[in-house]
Amino acid sequence: MIVSILVFLVIIGVIVISHEGGHFLIARVNGIRVQEFTVGVGPALWKRKKGDTVFALRLLPFGGACIFEGMYDDEEETINDEHSYRNAGVWSRIATGVAGPVANFLLGYLLALIVTAFSVWSFPVVAGFTEDSAAQAAGLAEGDTILSMNGKRIHMAGEVTLMSQLNRGETVELIVERDGAKREISFTPRYSAEEDRYYMGLYVGKAGSVDGIRVLPYAWYQEKYYFDLTFTSLKMLVHGGLTLDDFAGPVGMVKIVDDTYESVKPYGLPSVVLTLLELTVLLTVNLGVMNLLPIPGLDGGRLLFALIEVFRGKPVPRDKEGYVHLAGMIALVAFMVVVLFNDIGKFIG
Numbered sequence: 001m002i003v004s005i006l007v008f009l010v011i012i013g014v015i016v017i018s019h020e021g022g023h024f025l026i027a028r029v030n031g032i033r034v035q036e037f038t039v040g041v042g043p044a045l046w047k048r049k050k051g052d053t054v055f056a057l058r059l060l061p062f063g064g065a066c067i068f069e070g071m072y073d074d075e076e077e078t079i080n081d082e083h084s085y086r087n088a089g090v091w092s093r094i095a096t097g098v099a100g101p102v103a104n105f106l107l108g109y110l111l112a113l114i115v116t117a118f119s120v121w122s123f124p125v126v127a128g129f130t131e132d133s134a135a136q137a138a139g140l141a142e143g144d145t146i147l148s149m150n151g152k153r154i155h156m157a158g159e160v161t162l163m164s165q166l167n168r169g170e171t172v173e174l175i176v177e178r179d180g181a182k183r184e185i186s187f188t189p190r191y192s193a194e195e196d197r198y199y200m201g202l203y204v205g206k207a208g209s210v211d212g213i214r215v216l217p218y219a220w221y222q223e224k225y226y227f228d229l230t231f232t233s234l235k236m237l238v239h240g241g242l243t244l245d246d247f248a249g250p251v252g253m254v255k256i257v258d259d260t261y262e263s264v265k266p267y268g269l270p271s272v273v274l275t276l277l278e279l280t281v282l283l284t285v286n287l288g289v290m291n292l293l294p295i296p297g298l299d300g301g302r303l304l305f306a307l308i309e310v311f312r313g314k315p316v317p318r319d320k321e322g323y324v325h326l327a328g329m330i331a332l333v334a335f336m337v338v339v340l341f342n343d344i345g346k347f348i349g
Helices: 002-029 090-118 157-166 212-238 250-267 269-292 299-312 318-348
Strands: 034-050 053-068 121-129 145-149 172-178 181-187 190-192 197-199 202-208
Touching: 002 034, 002 053, 002 090, 002 250, 002 269, 090 212, 090 269, 090 299, 121 157, 145 157, 157 197, 157 202, 157 212, 212 269, 250 269, 250 318, 269 299, 299 318
Parallel strands: none
Antiparallel strands: 034 053, 121 145, 121 202, 145 172, 172 181, 190 197
């Protein structure tokens, strides 16, 4: 477990530094002074000032922050400072806000390049069927390569599995390749009353490798899969398909890292490293997407107010915007506390 905690801290540290580093670099490019670049929250374990910026490492690894000059205070000195965040142009502030999530996505792609180049790829090839399979009855055959599903290009077996799990009885339209020729096959998945979901009735996945220049697009396919997975989770949250147990805070994430580590440890260090890198791709994409949501207190909330300023031609009063962000942060902290205690309960249990 100690190893898993250390691995978790490294993963979170890399993701947070990437995110805040994106904010930091674009802020500097746009002439915005950064007061503090901090990783973690709570009491400072280490601090050092370089130039105008204090760099800090804090006790609790629950995130980080880039604090810009004039972002929160209304002192006269800040009001008249051309390098103040509040005096930066609206598009400079938008670019600075977007830069954090974009840095997460870039990190995810770079890590996906490594994972794709050195891991086994699961191609979307039909490997078999369940009993009473709707897909087999419609004419799908073992060895068929699934090229598209309901109009969406398919590049990995996981995409088929994800779309299958989301099916609510809609007709599935496949384009497959068999013996060099393309075929169109459509069918309706069969409902399982016992599990309250629909099943296509097939197993998908053929192990192979991706090499050469193909690594570039296939790394994007892998990252895009995690985008789809994140957005699918958000849709399920809106429609009530998720419960509190489906969320994970720091304790839950340590447990995920530990389970992952223990499951692949017998296969050797290279497998452990590649699997944890793939987990990092998922987490960094997830953080990037979540930060772009228009939630007060997050990057997306600030971007929403900046876009309102673009359309209004003038900013929302700072005090009103501040109250909204404060309320959002209080709600987020409260939710994090609930998730934390729920994780502890599951972990102890």
